[in-house]
Amino acid sequence: ASGSKxxxxxxxxxxxxxxYNQIAxxxxxxxxxPDEGSxxxxxxxxxxxxxxxxxxTKGDGGSYKGTxxxxxxxxxGANNGLERARDFLISIAEQNKWISHGDLFTLSGVVAIQELGGPTIKWRAGRVDAPESETVVEGRLPDASQGPPHIRDVFGRMGFNDxxxxxxxxxxxxxxxxxKYSGYDGPWTFSPTYFTNDFYKLLLDEKWHIRQWDGPKQYQDTKTKSLMMLPADYALVQDKEFKKWVQKYADDNDYFFSEFSKAFSTLLExxxxxxxxxxxxxxxxxxxxxx
Ligand code: DDH
Structure with a gap:
C-alpha cells in the first residue's frame, strides 16, 4: 500500500x-x-x-475506541496536560487519515520509548474509533496521593501483578x-528525556524527605532538592513486596527493559x-x- 490509497x-x-518515522x-x-526538551x-x-x-471484570475501557x-x-482530571500530546499528533493524523486514534495514540508511546533510549515494544494495529458517547467513565486512573493498596487495586483491575x-x-x-497540570512539581530523574532504570536506583539510593511547600504532599531528595517522588512512587519502597521488584530493576537494567517492554505491550492492548x-x-x- 502506498500514498493516498x-x-x-x-x-x-x-x-x-x-x-512511526513521522512521529519520531x-x-x-x-x-x-524549554521546560521539556521533548x-x-x-x-x-x-x-x-x-x-x-x-x-x-467489566470488560470496558482501554485504548481500542480511541476516545x-x-x-x-x-x-x-487525571488527563490534565494531555491536550499538549494530542495536539502534537494532529498533524500526523492529518497526514495519515487511515490510522485510528487508538492506534495512533498507542503507537506514539512506542515511538517515544524507543526513540528516548528505551526497549523495543511489540505493537499491534487494529483499534477502531468509536463516537464520543462511548467514552469511559471518569476515575479509573491511579491517584498519586495514595499508597500500596490503591496501586494494587487499580493495576489489579487491569490484570497486572506486582x-x-x-x-x-x-x-x-x-x-x-x-x-499547572497535576499540582505536583519536578522531575524524577536527572535525565528526564532518556529511558533508564534510574527511577529505581534513585528511589533506593537517595535520601527522601517530605518537601516543605504549599503544594500537595510529595517527596524531595535531600542531597540536591531537585528531584521528586509522588506518594504513589514512594509507596514502592514502603511495601516489602514492591520493594523486592524495585531492587531487581535497579540492579539489572536489561531485566527491567525486558519486563517493561512486555508489560507496556500488554497495557496498550x-x-x-x-x-x-x-x-x-x-x-x-x-x-x-x-x-
Ligand atoms: Fe505517571 N504521572 N503515574 N505513569 N507519568 C505523571 C507523569 C507521567 C501517576 C501520576 C503521575 C504511570 C503511573 C502513575 C508517566 C507515565 C506513567 C504525573 C505528572 C502524575 C501526577 C503529570 C503532570 O503534572 O504533567 C501515578 C499516581 C501512577 C501510579 O502508577 C500510581 C505509568 C504506569 C506510566 C507509564 O507510562 C507506563 C509519564 C511518562 C509522565 C511524564 C509526563 C510529562 O509530561 O513529562
Missing part, C-alpha cells in the same frame, strides 16, 4: 513504520518548549492514560510533574480484540534506518 485494512508494516522526526524537530514523555503518558482505564481524542475524556506494576511505574524515569492473524510489529528506530 492506504486504508486501515490494507496498511502494511511499512505504512506503520512510516507513521517530529520529536526531533519540535523541541520548542514531547516524548507526554506521548508516553498519553498512551498510558488512553489504555489504563481498562477494567477486566481520548475527544474533549470528554481529555477533560477528566512485578508488572512496579515495572510500568518505572516509566517515571521520563518527564516531570507540572504544577488491554480491552482490544485484534483479527486472529494480526502479527505484532517491532519498529526500527530512526537511527537504525540510516545507512
Amino acid at each position: 492506504v486504508t486501515a485494512e490494507s496498511a502494511t508494516f511499512s505504512d506503520y513504520q512510516k507513521v 522526526q517530529k520529536l526531533v524537530d519540535v523541541e520548542t518548549d 514531547y516524548g514523555p507526554a506521548l508516553v503518558r498519553l498512551a498510558w492514560h488512553a489504555s489504563g482505564t481498562f477494567d477486566k 481520548m481524542q475527544y474533549k470528554t475524556e481529555l477533560s477528566h 512485578g508488572e506494576m512496579v515495572a510500568l511505574i518505572g516509566a517515571h524515569c521520563l518527564g516531570r510533574c507540572h504544577t 488491554l480491552g482490544c480484540s485484534f483479527k486472529a492473524d494480526t502479527v505484532p510489529f517491532e519498529f526500527k528506530r530512526l537511527d537504525d534506518q540510516e545507512n
Whole structure:
C-alpha cells in the first residue's frame, strides 16, 4: 500500500513504520518548549492514560475506541496536560487519515520509548474509533496521593501483578510533574528525556524527605532538592513486596527493559480484540534506518 490509497485494512508494516518515522522526526524537530526538551514523555503518558482505564471484570475501557481524542475524556482530571500530546499528533493524523486514534495514540508511546533510549515494544494495529458517547467513565486512573493498596487495586483491575506494576511505574524515569497540570512539581530523574532504570536506583539510593511547600504532599531528595517522588512512587519502597521488584530493576537494567517492554505491550492492548492473524510489529528506530 502506498500514498493516498492506504486504508486501515490494507496498511502494511511499512505504512506503520512510516507513521512511526513521522512521529519520531517530529520529536526531533519540535523541541520548542524549554521546560521539556521533548514531547516524548507526554506521548508516553498519553498512551498510558488512553489504555489504563481498562477494567477486566467489566470488560470496558482501554485504548481500542480511541476516545481520548475527544474533549470528554481529555477533560477528566487525571488527563490534565494531555491536550499538549494530542495536539502534537494532529498533524500526523492529518497526514495519515487511515490510522485510528487508538492506534495512533498507542503507537506514539512506542515511538517515544524507543526513540528516548528505551526497549523495543511489540505493537499491534487494529483499534477502531468509536463516537464520543462511548467514552469511559471518569476515575479509573491511579491517584498519586495514595499508597500500596490503591496501586494494587487499580493495576489489579487491569490484570497486572506486582512485578508488572512496579515495572510500568518505572516509566517515571521520563518527564516531570507540572504544577499547572497535576499540582505536583519536578522531575524524577536527572535525565528526564532518556529511558533508564534510574527511577529505581534513585528511589533506593537517595535520601527522601517530605518537601516543605504549599503544594500537595510529595517527596524531595535531600542531597540536591531537585528531584521528586509522588506518594504513589514512594509507596514502592514502603511495601516489602514492591520493594523486592524495585531492587531487581535497579540492579539489572536489561531485566527491567525486558519486563517493561512486555508489560507496556500488554497495557496498550488491554480491552482490544485484534483479527486472529494480526502479527505484532517491532519498529526500527530512526537511527537504525540510516545507512
Ligand atoms: Fe505517571 N504521572 N503515574 N505513569 N507519568 C505523571 C507523569 C507521567 C501517576 C501520576 C503521575 C504511570 C503511573 C502513575 C508517566 C507515565 C506513567 C504525573 C505528572 C502524575 C501526577 C503529570 C503532570 O503534572 O504533567 C501515578 C499516581 C501512577 C501510579 O502508577 C500510581 C505509568 C504506569 C506510566 C507509564 O507510562 C507506563 C509519564 C511518562 C509522565 C511524564 C509526563 C510529562 O509530561 O513529562
